[in-house]
Amino acid sequence: MNPIVREDFKEILRLVRPGSRVLDVGCGEGGLLELLVREKQVDGRGLEISPEGVSACLARGLAVVQGDADRDLDYFPAQAFDYVILSQTLQAVLRPRHVLGELLRIADQAIVSLPNFGYWRVRLDLLVHGRMPITGALPEPWWDTPNIHLCTVRDFTAVCDELGLGIDACAALAAGKPARPMDPSREIENWRAEAALFLLSRKR
Amino acid sequence: MVDTAGAIPLLRRMSIQQTLRADQDSGSVMTFPADQPLALDSGGRIEGLQIAFTAYGRLNAERTNAILICHALSLDQHVASDHPVTGRRAWWRTLVGPGLPLDTERYFIICSNVVGGCMGSTGPSSIDPATGRPWGLSFPMITVADMVRAQAMLVEALGIERLFAVVGGSMGGMQVLQWAADYPDRMFAAVCIAAAARHSAQNIAFHEVGRQAIMADPDWRGGDYAAQGVRPEKGLAVARMAAHITYLSEPALHRKFGRELQRDGLSWSFDADFQIESYLRHQGASFVDRFDANSYLYITRAMDYFDLAANRGGVLADVFRPAREVRFCVFSFTSDWLYPTVESRAIVRALNAAGARASFVEIESDKGHDAFLLDEPVLREALGGFMDSAAQTLGLQSAGSASPGQR
Secondary structure (H helix, E strand, C coil): CCHHHHHHHHHHHHHCCCCCEEEEECCCCCHHHHHHHHHHCCEEEEEECCHHHHHHHHHCCCEEEECCCCCCHHHCCCCCEEEEEEECCHHHCCCHHHHHHHHHHHEEEEEEEEEECCCHHHHHHHHHHCCCCCCCCCCCCHHHCCCCCCECHHHHHHHHHHHCEEEEEEEEEECCEEEEECCCCCHHHHHHCCEEEEEEEECC | CCCCECHHHHHHCCCCCCEEEEECCCEEEEECCCCCCEECCCCCEECCCEEEEEEECCCCCCCCCEEEEECCCCCCCCCCCCCCCCCCCCCCCCCECCCCCECCCCCEEEEECCCCCCCCCCCCCCEECCCCEECHHHCCCCCHHHHHHHHHHHHHHCCCCCEEEEEEECHHHHHHHHHHHHCHHHEEEEEEECCCCECCHHHHHHHHHHHHHHHHCHHHHHHCCCCCCCCCHHHHHHHHHHHHHHHCCHHHHHHHCCCCECCCCCCCCCCCCEHHHHHHHHHHHHHHHHCCHHHHHHHHHHHHHCECCHHHCCCHHHHHHHHCCCEEEEEEECCCCCCCHHHHHHHHHHHHHCCCEEEEEEECCCCHHHHHHCCCHHHHHHHHHHHHHHHHHCCCCCHHHHCCCCC
């Protein structure tokens, strides 16, 4: 598992209210969902693209639908969930803006985490070597990465503004370190954060 | 390992008005007294209803481990044991049996022949008590809901208040959905494989070809062939041949047969030159030995009439709202063009909209609709995981703990 994802899970576990309804988009083999069901007694559902992932989830007793975040979020009715989770996946979908809109149609709040392409090591790597950066949060070479829509923290907050999404909480993530609350509008954080997690809701 | 008569000792403990007998051809047959008729959607009723079924495994003391398996159009109750007369292999031997996802060492598994069928349950080839002759076309029209109502009567007569699961593929999957719509409180889990919530125009079209083939056979005799001592074998065989194509896929046909010939060179005639022709002829010919033509008409009609949301203004989610507590698992196969994935997706979307607990797996296979009867490892594994976790939730013992030393 990507070490960032482990910190991600901890922070998500902290944010989610006990007993709430949660949809995990791209739930893989159901590790996070199982954790949420066990620790937070949530009513958890999942969407997962691979049949093997869905199989593994079924064996864990989880309710998971096979599908694709780009195409199949319309499986779920409006406001069916308290939270929808998209962990380290937004950068890999075809239509990130559409997906963000769908997340907040389905749920009151969305928990979205992503690698920060503005992280200083990424910038330095590119500046010094002139090649696509490889870091803890971005471990694959360019030709083998699922990430097709990488962005920086500033890019992300700009798109949230355009879509009318409010940022209720934000944390910087790094491998092996506890999540650190941050103000995503501060330029320094766009340098410091290796990855970031956002709690989003529609602005009223 | 399989105990076909598993239901009989159970019934001896109960005071029931139904009569149960073991039958060499059919497994067991439950006969309901005349004052317990089957009420039909068409407005009619069937008195003296007989339901033939098989049962495997043991019902636990709490009666919580029973699974009902619903069979497809041309299949029967012999789900996990070879047919006692024809010797045809158990049709779901890949999924039902000791140690398999539908584990006969852990669950009490029931499979009944649908009403309207021809394997021991009351159907058009049965004798109409009013006339002493086979029903033929005077048999009332039946629906999938009627089939399910008859199953519910059987399950109740067996003393089972709530099934652990209802499982089925194709027409069996339609029955599973109907169960969830009509008896959500009598089931814990539902597994719907390669099915749809309603029959499409294409589904109806293929069935109509089959029915017309049967009715065009001079030996059909307006449905009265049984009384006249003949059988519309040619018509039924053609119906089966046409239907069989819909169960396969182009890649599967190509892989199996291609343009391979039966013998060297063409015959320059209308004999079966191609292997696919010979295969279809064999499928047709062997089907007429085991299936009744009028049953084929009645059951295909029931499937064509199937539209689960028809009475709810077409809103499938409303059908499933009372079934919110049922755990659903829906399966489809990528190459199934008879009941394509889009139909299963519609079911899942409706289940989600109803707030039900739905899981869905689309299995990669090039074997067409028939894949649900074949050994598909992903199906076996996913279904096994689903059943096992549901059983654990319900506190059902695993086979290992029930009978130590067997594994």
